[in-house]
Amino acid sequence: MQGRKILFGVTGGIAAFKAAQWVRSLVKEEARVTVVMTRAATRFVSELSFAALSGRPVYVEIFSDDPRQVMSHITLAAEADALLIAPATAHTIARLAHGLADDLLTTTVLAAAGKPVVVCPAMNSGMFTHPATQDNLRRLRELGYVVVEPDSGALACGAEGPGRLPEWDVVRETLLSCFAPDDLQNQHILVTAGPTREPIDPARYLSNRSSGKMGYALARTARRRGAQVSLVSGPVALEPPPGVELFRVNTAREMHEQVMRLREQASIIIKAAAVADFRPARSETRKIKKSSGPQAIDLVANVDILAELGRKRRPGQILVGFAAESHDHESEGARKLHDKNLDLIVVNDICGRETGFAADTNQVTLIDKSGRVELPLLSKEQTAERIWDHVVSLLNE
């Protein structure tokens, strides 16, 4: 969001107070937010609140005697990178669907022709499901507006049903996808993430320190770039990325089963999960008693999922692996690229302080058959974007 110029339209719905928090979140991410309110919106939240939160003037009236604001609808439209209307009332949706320009917000939206406009309807479910509103929303989509579906649940008016303003994370992703290239559109991507847990008894398991952050960043950014994404995830403490189909698994065997079920329909598979190489030969059905003394645990090897994908891959399918190494990074990476029949391997040093497991940053080397590229220390989301850039170049080859 950094440096993005967002024109934030607020209309007269009960959820207008939530828009205040969203403006704050955008400003925290260093976006430049300019708020335009409808007159009705000012009955719900004051202009002062939005001015304080955005750190910028708030606009309401279309007619002004101030020569600097006499053409606000044109200047505001010209300087915006994207427009977000949240909450969007039934009334404003109807006006936009018919191209009305009877206040500053609707006039500015018309003047911003060609720029992304994200509309977040929020209203009582009767108003939302009314055929007039549904027709208007269909028309907005035809006109190229991005409409974010409202959530269902308890509404401020006491009713239950569709019409709640969605969570910020969903709207933020929608806004970010307006700025992202859609170079992964028409791709079905299978991402794996997180650790696996190999049970010893009902209370204990063997696992590893993978947080899932890298895999989730890959899934999130691929979705932003237009892909259909299936994410097979081991147990992690992360929110599922919006718009991604999530399959939760625990053990390496469950991961293997789920991946094999999904592999054929995927055009790109990227295996960021840290799957346990070994599992206890037997998992006790009853908790092992402390009094039974220290025990040796016999281990057996799990299936190498990546190697199996490499053997079974269909022509044209792109296969990307991760290698978490503590030493001999590049020779190990190059060996796995070849042995496992991969297009690309992402090698990361799990011993660095700012890289590898649990960290929010990563520093990886990408190795493919034509050579290696060392990326700088980046956030995991930036690293994911660079990996996708590389995958897109492989697709274009």
Ligand SMILES: Cc1cc2nc3c(=O)[nH]c(=O)nc-3n(C[C@H](O)[C@H](O)[C@H](O)COP(=O)(O)O)c2cc1C
């Ligand atoms: C207390 C109250 C809450 C309202 N909440 C909503 C709402 O959540 N969604 C909506 O579409 N209209 C809501 N309305 C109706 C709008 O405020 C009304 O249609 C208004 O004309 C919208 O104007 P605007 O679209 O220019 O902001 C509410 C009205 C009142 C009095």
